[in-house]
Amino acid sequence: MLTTLFHIPARLTIGSFSLPLFGWGLLLAVWAVVGLTAVVLTARRQNLQSAIAALAAPLAISGGLIFWGLPALDDGQGVPIRGYGAMLLIAAASGTWLSIVRGRRVGIDADTIMALGLEVFVAGLIGARIFYVVEYHQQFFPPGRSLIESIPAVLNIAAGGLVVFGALPAAALAAWWFARRRQLSLMRLADCIAPGLLVGLALGRVGCFLNGCCYGGICDLPWAVQFPPGSPPWFDQVSRGLLPAPTAPDSALPSLPVHPAQLYAALDAAILAGLAIAWTPFARREGEVFAVVLTLHPISRILLEAIRVDEPPALGTPLSISQLISLVMLVVAGILWWWLASQPVQPRIGTSKDTPA
Numbered sequence: 001m002l003t004t005l006f007h008i009p010a011r012l013t014i015g016s017f018s019l020p021l022f023g024w025g026l027l028l029a030v031w032a033v034v035g036l037t038a039v040v041l042t043a044r045r046q047n048l049q050s051a052i053a054a055l056a057a058p059l060a061i062s063g064g065l066i067f068w069g070l071p072a073l074d075d076g077q078g079v080p081i082r083g084y085g086a087m088l089l090i091a092a093a094s095g096t097w098l099s100i101v102r103g104r105r106v107g108i109d110a111d112t113i114m115a116l117g118l119e120v121f122v123a124g125l126i127g128a129r130i131f132y133v134v135e136y137h138q139q140f141f142p143p144g145r146s147l148i149e150s151i152p153a154v155l156n157i158a159a160g161g162l163v164v165f166g167a168l169p170a171a172a173l174a175a176w177w178f179a180r181r182r183q184l185s186l187m188r189l190a191d192c193i194a195p196g197l198l199v200g201l202a203l204g205r206v207g208c209f210l211n212g213c214c215y216g217g218i219c220d221l222p223w224a225v226q227f228p229p230g231s232p233p234w235f236d237q238v239s240r241g242l243l244p245a246p247t248a249p250d251s252a253l254p255s256l257p258v259h260p261a262q263l264y265a266a267l268d269a270a271i272l273a274g275l276a277i278a279w280t281p282f283a284r285r286e287g288e289v290f291a292v293v294l295t296l297h298p299i300s301r302i303l304l305e306a307i308r309v310d311e312p313p314a315l316g317t318p319l320s321i322s323q324l325i326s327l328v329m330l331v332v333a334g335i336l337w338w339w340l341a342s343q344p345v346q347p348r349i350g351t352s353k354d355t356p357a
Helices: 026-045 050-073 085-104 110-135 147-155 162-184 186-211 232-239 261-282 287-304 321-341
Strands: 005-010 011-014 017-019 079-082
Touching: 005 287, 017 232, 017 287, 026 050, 026 079, 079 110, 085 110, 085 186, 110 162, 110 186, 162 186, 162 321, 186 287, 232 321, 261 287
Parallel strands: none
Antiparallel strands: 005 079, 011 017
16 A cells, blocks of 8 residues: 655755746646647647647646646645556556557547547546445545535545446446547447556556455455554454454554455456457457447446445345446446447457458
8 A cells, every 4th residue: 555655845945046836837838838739749730720629728737737726735835746646647648558458450540549648537537436435425525524624625536536337328438428529430439449448447446445445344354464553454344343453553453464456456457458359350340349348347347346345235235336337337248249239240340440340
């Protein structure tokens, strides 16, 4: 567990010279130069209108983060770089890179994938956070705390608290709207980005491990892990009487050994990504690769949930909310396979649309 990797100082100090990094500082100047360069280079490849359309949103978001977001995160030591948040960014970058590579093989340019990736990432992030806040609303809206006082905790995504099944419908809706606006094949886009989403999920689960969330149940296996006092598994075990409550600040024991469920999930997502990539050359219709992912992921999630203890049974069933949603996803996957069977055979996703399959 490593919740904070390091701190970025609020000011760059060299000898007697000191310059702010955030707000009206050095990072904003770098942002302006990099942004202008990106617009010029993209405009030379396409045109100015296309460059602005593709880069306006990411530049606005990154600029707002530098000017308003980072100063608000300063905790006195600088801006903390959380392990969870860092892994989310690495996950987004890695998934986008893989999707760009796959997109080129089917005639989808990198700028389109990057624009899609940004919209899907932002929508998925919002959906995942909303799902988590609703599921654990007592944590964010305890008695005696006003709505205004709860907002910072709700917005503090870097500290952890995302649910994959909240991200899926939001990301799917964003992808559908993107394909509709750009007049692109939704199934081709889905096949293109599905393995990248799984790679992102695998890396995101490593972030869960660093954060201590999404933990497994107690076990005595050789690879079981213990989490430090103050971590989510530790609090859970103390609240259930499995660990003694500390009587002094230095008397707290680490958690009992538990399944590293986060790493199981990371390995599972990585294997599914490999299977999706391996399926690509054999796909006969657009949408098959996505359908494979939509079928296998909920099955593995149902099995993985059996060793997790952080989600209680839901809706009067012995299943967690994630397991129930997984069952719904399997129904959707079945409908998708039925629909795909009625579609004509298309060129394989692993070949260019201009190249005979």
